[in-house]
Amino acid sequence: MFLSPEIILKAYTRGIFPMSDSFEDPFIYWVDPQIRGIINLDEFKISKSLRKTLKKKNYIIKINKNFDKVINLCAKNTNREKTWINKQIISNYTKLFQIGKAKSVECYYKDKLAGGLYGIIIGSIFCGESMFSIEKDASKISLVYLAAHLKEGGFKFIDTQFYSEHLKQFGTKKIIRNDFKELLYNNNKAVKYFPENISNDILNYFK
Secondary structure: OOOOHHHHHHHHHOOOEEEOOOOOOOOOEEEOOOEEEEEEHHHOOOOHHHHHHHHHOOOEEEEOOOHHHHHHHHHOOOOOOOOOOOHHHHHHHHHHHHOOOEEEEEEEEOOEEEEEEEEEEEOOEEEEEEEEEOOOOHHHHHHHHHHHHHHHOOOOEEEOOOOOHHHHOOOOEEEEHHHHHHHHHHHOOOOOOOOOOOOOOHHHHOO
8 A cells, every 4th residue: 555644644543553564665554553552641751860861961852853864764773673664654754744743853962863753743642653762862862852842732642552661661551452542532633732842951841
């Protein structure tokens, strides 16, 4: 199947998302997990060690400044055996970025892009797509800043698509398919603005 931004957005409102078998594979398939992950932003957690790293402020965070490089580095993530992000996905999510539906969080270290993530906004939910990290903790820092920007904008949830032990440390919980679709239905119509700046120090957003 071939994608368009309209098809992707409609799919997200139904709780499904596209993946591919490899970067070179021209086709996609739709995924509708029985068990997926969700973060309630009011319950977002930061470990003590990550708090210490954030206090050092060795990284610079930028929003929506280099979406193209972020999604391509996510596709080339060397921490995975293969990627599910193909050229068709890159092309269409870039179009979604151009119309304001997709967003990127970028973490820079010594003026170089060291980590980041991207995803799509559906109502008051941020649907996380992928992240990458070149320097230590860069993707984790990106996720914390994402949560702060979302809280600033009045968002309620981060959809992590799949549940994992890695994401559990941030407060990710398992949610079954039907419960997720109910949550999606109750939150996909609210129009929220994703702010490119936050008004407080990063740790003030979290307990």
